[in-house]
Amino acid sequence: MDHNEALRLHAAEKYLLGELPKEQHAEYEEHYFDCSACAEEIKATATFMESARQAIREEVPEAVGGRRLVPAVPAAGGWFGWLLRPAFAVPVFAALLLFIGYQNGVVVPRLKNSSSNQTGQIISSSFQLRGSVRGGNEDDDTASKVRVRTGESFTLTFDFTPTGTFSEYDWQLRDQAGRSVKSGHISGDKKYQTVSLPVSGGVESPGRYTLVFFESSDGNGQAVNQKEAQRLTFAVEFIQ
Amino acid sequence: MELFAFTREYVERLREGDPSTEQHFVTYFDQLLRIKLRARMLASETVEDLRQETYIRVLVTLRKDGVRQPERFGAFVNGICNNVIQEFYRATSRTSPWDDTYLELPDHALDTEGLLISRQMKERVRQIIEELPKKDRDLLRAYFLEEKEKDEVCALFGVDRDYFRVLLHRAKDKFRVLYEKDREGLSGRLSAGEET
Numbered sequence: 001m002d003h004n005e006a007l008r009l010h011a012a013e014k015y016l017l018g019e020l021p022k023e024q025h026a027e028y029e030e031h032y033f034d035c036s037a038c039a040e041e042i043k044a045t046a047t048f049m050e051s052a053r054q055a056i057r058e059e060v061p062e063a064v065g066g067r068r069l070v071p072a073v074p075a076a077g078g079w080f081g082w083l084l085r086p087a088f089a090v091p092v093f094a095a096l097l098l099f100i101g102y103q104n105g106v107v108v109p110r111l112k113n114s115s116s117n118q119t120g121q122i123i124s125s126s127f128q129l130r131g132s133v134r135g136g137n138e139d140d141d142t143a144s145k146v147r148v149r150t151g152e153s154f155t156l157t158f159d160f161t162p163t164g165t166f167s168e169y170d171w172q173l174r175d176q177a178g179r180s181v182k183s184g185h186i187s188g189d190k191k192y193q194t195v196s197l198p199v200s201g202g203v204e205s206p207g208r209y210t211l212v213f214f215e216s217s218d219g220n221g222q223a224v225n226q227k228e229a230q231r232l233t234f235a236v237e238f239i240q
Numbered sequence: 241m242e243l244f245a246f247t248r249e250y251v252e253r254l255r256e257g258d259p260s261t262e263q264h265f266v267t268y269f270d271q272l273l274r275i276k277l278r279a280r281m282l283a284s285e286t287v288e289d290l291r292q293e294t295y296i297r298v299l300v301t302l303r304k305d306g307v308r309q310p311e312r313f314g315a316f317v318n319g320i321c322n323n324v325i326q327e328f329y330r331a332t333s334r335t336s337p338w339d340d341t342y343l344e345l346p347d348h349a350l351d352t353e354g355l356l357i358s359r360q361m362k363e364r365v366r367q368i369i370e371e372l373p374k375k376d377r378d379l380l381r382a383y384f385l386e387e388k389e390k391d392e393v394c395a396l397f398g399v400d401r402d403y404f405r406v407l408l409h410r411a412k413d414k415f416r417v418l419y420e421k422d423r424e425g426l427s428g429r430l431s432a433g434e435e436t
Binding site for chain 2: 012030035040045046047056058
């Protein structure tokens with residue numbers, strides 16, 4: 001290590017802070033013994049560090065005991081002192097209380113309401129559908145119940161046990177009147193597996209619903225002799 | 241600042257036992273040897289013992305064999321000190337073969353305790369610290385006062401090691417300028433006193 005490299009590296013500080021790599025450490029030691037400028041540099045750095053340590057300890061004896069790094073909070077009489085004077089503080093705190101009351105009584109409930117309406121795409125509930133019944137009794141009182149808010153998305157979880165083996169199945173969610181309110185496809189790979197089917201946007205009215213699966217469409221999306229493969233019935237109840 | 245250069249004459253005077261040269265030799269290397277030995281995290285007593293041993297060996301070797309390159313007398317002292325350190329480690333670790341693990345230095349700042357610090361030096365340091373921006377002032381205070389690891393202090397103040405090192409470097413440079421002025425002023429007053 002030469003003099004310029006020692007200066008460029010800030011070698012004196014690094015050495016005293018224990019930051020010089022092993023190889024440079026030995027090289028720097030050899031150098032500062034041999035170079036009077038670097039000898040003065042490291043002596044000055046070590047002296048400064050020790051002087052600073054001693055000076056700071058003498059200067060702030062109370063902080064040594066208190067172990068305080070963060071400056072203390074300014075006294076009340078400081079720049080912010082006027083904020084705490086009654087003439088200012090009383091009306092301000094009264095206004096604050098009114099504002100908080102308004103927030104809690106009006107704004108927050110309104111936001112909650114709008115949030116439940118606007119979060120139609122967020123799935124918050126999941127319901128297990130009992131039985132995997134083909135041609136099951138739609139009037140069965142033991143049908144699974146789905147309790148959601150109007151328009152609230154939910155997930156139906158069930159065992160997918162369709163008849164036949166197809167690469168894909170179609171499904172329809174039918175209301176009590178037999179109208180299809182939702183529809184989609186499910187891969188044949190899911191056969192004999194537990195499937196979670198999201199019902200985005202939920203349903204518009206309570207009542208009995210049926211999830212019906214059909215065998216096959218052809219590769220062009222054309223329905224060919226659609227035959228029912230599985231049917232699951234459940235009841236939707238709206239939470240008030 | 242006047243830098244000292246070792247010469248053949250200096251080494252000859254030291255070899256012949258010139259008291260003022262011996263005094264200079266001890267004064268010049270005292271702090272350097274302390275710094276070097278302290279960097280090994282050795283106990284204060286060990287530092288003192290090894291420093292004394294280094295002085296003795298330098299003088300004995302000098303009187304017996306001389307020095308081939310007098311202008312590199314500092315490197316010669318460093319080499320002797322390395323030998324002393326190695327022998328110390330050999331003696332204290334007889335159960336295991338010697339290696340150079342003594343150079344595996346922990347990532348700790350050097351303990352500079354034992355350096356002679358005058359009241360004037362501390363006043364100058366206070367002056368420099370007071371002139372720093374508040375953040376830098378607090379950073380140095382946290383480091384020197386709390387004796388926390390520098391990485392911990394740096395993290396606390398949201399700065400990195402480089403920032404801290406540069407801060408230290410700049411503060412030290414200011415300190416050095418003031419300190420040199422003090423020394424020049426003192427020697428000027430002493431000279432003036434001698435003339436009158």
